[in-house]
Amino acid sequence: MYDAVPASPASATVSATPGATEDARWRVIARTAFPFVVVGGAWEIVAHLGIFPPRLFPPLEAVGSAFMRLTIAGILPHHALDTLVRLLAGFTLAAFAGVAIGIAMGRSRRAEDIFLPLVSIGAPIPGIAYAPLFLLWFGLGNFSTVLLVGFVSAFPIIFNTWTGVKAVKEIWVRSAQAMGADQRRLFVKVILPGALPYILTGLRLGLAQAWRILVGVEMLAAVPWGLGWLIFGAREFLNTDVMLAGIAVIAVIGLALEKLVFQRLEQFTVVRWGMMT
Amino acid sequence: MTASSERAHTILRGTLTLLAAAAIYEGFARSGIFPAVLLPTLPTVARTLAAVLADGSMLMHAFYTLQRVLIGCGLAVLIGLPLGILMARFRPVENFVLPLASALMPIPSLAWVPVFILWFGLGGTVTILIVFYAALFPMLLNTWSGVRSVNPLWLRAASAMGADEHALFWKVIIPGASPFIITGLRQAFLRSWIAVVGAEMLAASDWGLGWVIFDAKEFLNADVMLAALVVIGAIGFAFERLVFGSLERATVLRWGMVRAAKS
Numbered sequence: 001m002y003d004a005v006p007a008s009p010a011s012a013t014v015s016a017t018p019g020a021t022e023d024a025r026w027r028v029i030a031r032t033a034f035p036f037v038v039v040g041g042a043w044e045i046v047a048h049l050g051i052f053p054p055r056l057f058p059p060l061e062a063v064g065s066a067f068m069r070l071t072i073a074g075i076l077p078h079h080a081l082d083t084l085v086r087l088l089a090g091f092t093l094a095a096f097a098g099v100a101i102g103i104a105m106g107r108s109r110r111a112e113d114i115f116l117p118l119v120s121i122g123a124p125i126p127g128i129a130y131a132p133l134f135l136l137w138f139g140l141g142n143f144s145t146v147l148l149v150g151f152v153s154a155f156p157i158i159f160n161t162w163t164g165v166k167a168v169k170e171i172w173v174r175s176a177q178a179m180g181a182d183q184r185r186l187f188v189k190v191i192l193p194g195a196l197p198y199i200l201t202g203l204r205l206g207l208a209q210a211w212r213i214l215v216g217v218e219m220l221a222a223v224p225w226g227l228g229w230l231i232f233g234a235r236e237f238l239n240t241d242v243m244l245a246g247i248a249v250i251a252v253i254g255l256a257l258e259k260l261v262f263q264r265l266e267q268f269t270v271v272r273w274g275m276m277t
Numbered sequence: 278m279t280a281s282s283e284r285a286h287t288i289l290r291g292t293l294t295l296l297a298a299a300a301i302y303e304g305f306a307r308s309g310i311f312p313a314v315l316l317p318t319l320p321t322v323a324r325t326l327a328a329v330l331a332d333g334s335m336l337m338h339a340f341y342t343l344q345r346v347l348i349g350c351g352l353a354v355l356i357g358l359p360l361g362i363l364m365a366r367f368r369p370v371e372n373f374v375l376p377l378a379s380a381l382m383p384i385p386s387l388a389w390v391p392v393f394i395l396w397f398g399l400g401g402t403v404t405i406l407i408v409f410y411a412a413l414f415p416m417l418l419n420t421w422s423g424v425r426s427v428n429p430l431w432l433r434a435a436s437a438m439g440a441d442e443h444a445l446f447w448k449v450i451i452p453g454a455s456p457f458i459i460t461g462l463r464q465a466f467l468r469s470w471i472a473v474v475g476a477e478m479l480a481a482s483d484w485g486l487g488w489v490i491f492d493a494k495e496f497l498n499a500d501v502m503l504a505a506l507v508v509i510g511a512i513g514f515a516f517e518r519l520v521f522g523s524l525e526r527a528t529v530l531r532w533g534m535v536r537a538a539k540s
Contacts (some may be wrong), residue, residue: 012513031372032376033376034372034373035372035373035376035377036376036377036380038373039377056395056396057396066354084483103284111348113287113290113291113293114294116291117291117292117294117295118294118295118298121295121510124510124514124517125506125509125510125511125513126470126471126474126475126513127471128387128471128474128475128478128487129474129486129487129490129506129509130506131478132478132490132491132493132494132502133490133499133502133503133506135494136315136494136497136499137315137316171430172313199530208443211383211385212385212386212387212468213385213387213471213475214289214385214476215387215388216385216387216390216475216479219387219390219391219479220478220479220491227388228387228388230392231391231392232390232479234391235391235394235395238395240392240395243392243395244392246388247384247388247389247392250383250384250385250388251381251383251384253378253383254382254383254384254385255379255380255383257383260384266291
């Protein structure tokens, strides 16, 4: 959405000379870093003033050293990897089931009648509310976590795929049929590309949903490894520095998902199909 | 086939589907394959729901949860809305807030629960703060892009017709940004509705719908869990349809910012 905003005139004019671009880049970096420096400085001052116990409000260097210690010991990467694997497993489950159900709902009246009431009833309940029920039914641990993440992120995928397939223009379908396309070709060449922008939006929303819920579910499900569990477990020992290091890793993963996956997906659709305006 | 009979047909088929799903569930529950405590029959769930509604305990839980959502969301609007407008109108504010917001936004609000528990103790405060965190960013960023997307032509036209800053703000910028702001409110509410349930489960606090569900797990009361899920779903649905629907009708639709056919 924000991509449509034209580049600022400043960056367009300074690109004339290479030295100026270098300058401009540094200025952008400095401008982005500035608020973090301010907030970090304020944090340091408060932490060193000793108003709050340092166990609860550790200075940044303590968080940094906890981060280094846990990374070198391989504990933090292990936690992060397990979280990512769970995210991927749950999301893959949701992507296949969601797209399949969504396409079925869009193409067949009967499937729509069957699934739409069920999906509409399940959707307004926040996914994490199902967590205790899933834990009760499927036990603590990985299986429940992955299943719940998949279940939760399936809803936006189903809805968007369904809308996308319905939004494929009837005239495209009919003209393809008139030109002799069989069912398979119709599906691969017309319906799928036509619905793809919506499907990708659904996948994006589903992944974001999965990410938001996963950390919380890890805390509840007592999985052996995982960033959510790391943070929640550190609470018992008042290891606020470990918690904040864990949150930093969560932020990095979230940011990477945003930049590498979501924005790529969006550009991919906009550029290749020109379907979105 | 006319449109209304088509509609009636859809409703009929939807009801049939749900009845069939309920019958399948009931069959499983009665078959005895699974323990009855884990898979209670529907009449049991209905009885439990009626009982907890009648003795007022579920209403009390719902009241606490709603209170937390409204306070947290209210705070998010109180801070996010003006800050979003400032960001869109003043470059330095944008330069300062935007990097922080984009760094904090990808952190799921529930990740902060353990930290907030240490800082503020178990209870309602943690939940309210988590709701605030969850609701702030959708509010902030939607307001920001809403104000930025106000057509510059409208601003110039209003200025040319002699509108002062005050009139410009209330008559052009706010209505112009309103579709985004309302989307922001909607997203903020949805996110905080998720956050409140999760936070209540983790920061156990005696009252609240999330706490009821989590507490019921300890005693294997699957019927209480399902009853609470029904209540949570009903409140979420009611908010989406009634509150935001009427809000939209009172503002954006009346101002002609979006067409009624949209939803």
